[in-house]
Amino acid sequence: xxxxxENLSTLQNVIYIISSMLFITGIKMLGKEDTAVRGNFLxxxxxxxxxxxxxxxxxNPLIIIIxxxxxxxxGSVIALKVKMTxxxxxxxxxxxxxxxxxxxxxWSEYSTTPExxxxxxxxxxxxxxxxxxxxxxxxxxGKLSERLTIKKTSLITKLFTTIFYVSLxxxxxxxxxxxxxxxxxxxxxxxxxxxxxxxxxxxxFGCNSRTWHL
Amino acid sequence: xxxxxxxxxxxxxxxxxxxxxxxxxxxxxxxxLMSGANAISGIALVGALMLAVGDQFGQLQEVxxxxxxxxxxxxxxxxxxxxxxxxxxxxKK
Numbered sequence: 454x455x456x457x458x459e460n461l462s463t464l465q466n467v468i469y470i471i472s473s474m475l476f477i478t479g480i481k482m483l484g485k486e487d488t489a490v491r492g493n494f495l496x497x498x499x500x501x502x503x504x505x506x507x508x509x510x511x512x513n514p515l516i517i518i519i520x521x522x523x524x525x526x527x528g529s530v531i532a533l534k535v536k537m538t539x540x541x542x543x544x545x546x547x548x549x550x551x552x553x554x555x556x557x558x559x560w561s562e563y564s565t566t567p568e569x570x571x572x573x574x575x576x577x578x579x580x581x582x583x584x585x586x587x588x589x590x591x592x593x594x595g596k597l598s599e600r601l602t603i604k605k606t607s608l609i610t611k612l613f614t615t616i617f618y619v620s621l622x623x624x625x626x627x628x629x630x631x632x633x634x635x636x637x638x639x640x641x642x643x644x645x646x647x648x649x650x651x652x653x654x655x656x657x658f659g660c661n662s663r664t665w666h667l
Numbered sequence: 668x669x670x671x672x673x674x675x676x677x678x679x680x681x682x683x684x685x686x687x688x689x690x691x692x693x694x695x696x697x698x699x700l701m702s703g704a705n706a707i708s709g710i711a712l713v714g715a716l717m718l719a720v721g722d723q724f725g726q727l728q729e730v731x732x733x734x735x736x737x738x739x740x741x742x743x744x745x746x747x748x749x750x751x752x753x754x755x756x757x758x759k760k
Binding site: 476477479480481483484485486489490492493494496497500503504507508510511513516517519520521523524525527528529531532533537540541543544547548550551553554555557558560561562564565571 | 671684688689691692693695696698699700701702703704705706707708709710711712713714715716717718719720725727728729731732733734735736737738739740741742743744745746747748749750751752753754755756757
């Protein structure tokens with residue numbers, strides 16, 4: 454049995470290598486006008502292969518099937534129904550959802566006790582990056598769809614800039630100056646909240662609808 | 668430690684690869700390329716799935732894994748379809 458599992462995991466890794474080759478070729482083709490459509494298809498194929506081979510050793514298919522179906526329906530409806538002119542903010546929204554997924558993965562990893570300090574550092578950084586991506590992209594979505602206007606000199610901007618720096622300091626403090634290996638929810642909760650609020654800073658500064666070529 | 672060194676190699680090489688891939692791209696293709704790259708970042712779906720197929724399960728992990736799978740697949744499906752729509756628009760011109 455153990456030999457079988459070992460072989461399966463080797464096979465999975467070989468297929469991951471093949472799918473990363475397809476991804477790279479896909480991006481390369483996406484950069485030239487005449488091959489762009491095929492490039493996009495190729496990278497979608499690579500994604501399909503990578504996801505399928507991961508699903509081979511599935512233990513509890515129900516939550517995965519429900520999760521993927523709900524995501525597929527919501528994603529497809531948004532992508533196909535939305536007006537052509539509001540595509541930029543949709544891309545921002547999708548990017549935010551990707552960040553949120555990363556954030557949840559890191560959170561879940563945190564609650565299953567990290568094995569060593571390096572893993573601990575990675576989990577903290579991933580939480581931060583995922584959370585910042587999510588809230589930053591949501592603000593970018595609001596600004597691009599013109600539902601939200603924030604002036605760069607306003608009080609809100611100053612407030613969130615401060616929160617961002619505080620969150621960065623807390624990240625550094627919590628990652629490098631503490632040795633907490635047992636999940637400590639209160640301590641981690643502060644990081645989560647600061648990270649999510651701090652991400653707004655990127656949305657306020659890093660997005661300008663005039664920079665889009667569409 | 669060996670594993671982390673190898674992962675470090677992968678990280679550094681992929682940073683250079685990324686820079687190489689996005690240079691010399693015509694500016695009209697910048698938006699679809701960014702959207703396509705965002706769809707690829709939905710590969711976090713594989714991480715979410717690994718989380719969901721794990722056997723050590725608590726209530727919290729189950730909820731988080733479900734949410735991660737859902738949001739990652741919104742990113743994947745939405746990202747590819749939006750990119751495809753944009754590219755089709757370029758073809759008509």
